[in-house]
Amino acid sequence: MHNPVLVDETLFWLDVKNGGIYVDCTLGNGGHTKAIFKKANVSKVYGIDRDAEALSRFEIENKKLKIIGGNFRSLSGIIKEKVDGILFDIGVSSEQLDSPERGFSYRFDAPLDFRMDRSCGVPCFELLEEFSQDELELIIKNYGEEHRGKKIAAEIIKNKPKTTGELVEIIRRITPYKGRSRVLARVFQALRIFINEELECLGEGLYEATKILKKGGRVCVISYHSLEDRIVKHYFREEPNLNVLTKRPICPNESEVSRNPRARSAKLRCAEKQ
Numbered sequence: 001m002h003n004p005v006l007v008d009e010t011l012f013w014l015d016v017k018n019g020g021i022y023v024d025c026t027l028g029n030g031g032h033t034k035a036i037f038k039k040a041n042v043s044k045v046y047g048i049d050r051d052a053e054a055l056s057r058f059e060i061e062n063k064k065l066k067i068i069g070g071n072f073r074s075l076s077g078i079i080k081e082k083v084d085g086i087l088f089d090i091g092v093s094s095e096q097l098d099s100p101e102r103g104f105s106y107r108f109d110a111p112l113d114f115r116m117d118r119s120c121g122v123p124c125f126e127l128l129e130e131f132s133q134d135e136l137e138l139i140i141k142n143y144g145e146e147h148r149g150k151k152i153a154a155e156i157i158k159n160k161p162k163t164t165g166e167l168v169e170i171i172r173r174i175t176p177y178k179g180r181s182r183v184l185a186r187v188f189q190a191l192r193i194f195i196n197e198e199l200e201c202l203g204e205g206l207y208e209a210t211k212i213l214k215k216g217g218r219v220c221v222i223s224y225h226s227l228e229d230r231i232v233k234h235y236f237r238e239e240p241n242l243n244v245l246t247k248r249p250i251c252p253n254e255s256e257v258s259r260n261p262r263a264r265s266a267k268l269r270c271a272e273k274q
């Protein structure tokens with residue numbers, strides 16, 4: 001079960017109020033959306049997710065919730081009215097990470113796919129057929145911030161893994177036991193970010209969000225690693241129509257992290273449309 005992160009802080013910074021219209025761009029398991037409905041008598045929440053499997057499991061009965069399968073990078077094409085608040089809680093959900101067959105986690109063996117939306121694009125193992133070693137090295141270094149990218153890329157290109165288990169085995173052979181799980185996490189993160197174009201989507205999603213916000217409306221972003229947080233920080237600072245409300249990112253307190261260790265790297269930033 002996905003535990004929503006920084007819920008009270010998100011409700012506070014989104015300034016959720018009666019009659020408001022909100023967009024949850026990353027509906028997932030609906031934790032934040034449920035909290036929005038609980039906080040105020042809002043007039044509507046649009047819940048978007050690119051993962052059709054996440055939406056098919058979704059269980060909130062509420063006439064004010066409009067569930068939409070889609071990518072938030074096309075937000076202004078999906079939502080045709082101005083809104084009071086927009087939330088991005090980016091990355092993968094616990095359901096996605098913990099579903100063995102989705103192949104997002106190095107803990108389970110599954111086809112090497114990594115797509116959040118399996119109705120478009122191609123699985124990772126097919127792309128690996130086309131990559132040069134240099135391209136793969138750049139992906140691992142840039143999106144995984146892993147300095148052993150050269151060696152890892154060379155082994156992946158040589159062995160062409162088709163499953164997460166085969167990829168884990170390749171990395172296991174060339175990395176020392178100490179610190180191996182961190183290397184695995186970084187390589188998996190790098191391939192997932194690349195396959196889903198996560199950083200491009202985030203940049204485009206923020207631009208789109210600015211277009212559909214009412215004057216005085218707010219956008220909140222919860223990110224989980226420095227690459228994402230940097231994009232949010234710079235976008236908020238440089239977009240002339242936004243006023244940054246959180247000078248520093250809001251992080252979960254110790255009690256939240258002890259209840260939900262996946263919250264530990266979360267950072268929330270908020271800006272208001274002027």
Ligand SMILES: C[S@@+](CC[C@H](N)C(=O)[O-])C[C@H]1O[C@@H](n2cnc3c(N)ncnc32)[C@H](O)[C@@H]1O
Nearest residue numbers: 004026028029030031032049050051071072093
């Ligand atoms: C961290 S989870 C969100 C969890 C949610 N806030 C909750 O409380 O259950 C991120 C979700 O965003 C979705 N997602 C990621 N990138 C997306 C994109 N570009 N467009 C739409 N949904 C996206 C993922 O499929 C995943 O379900």
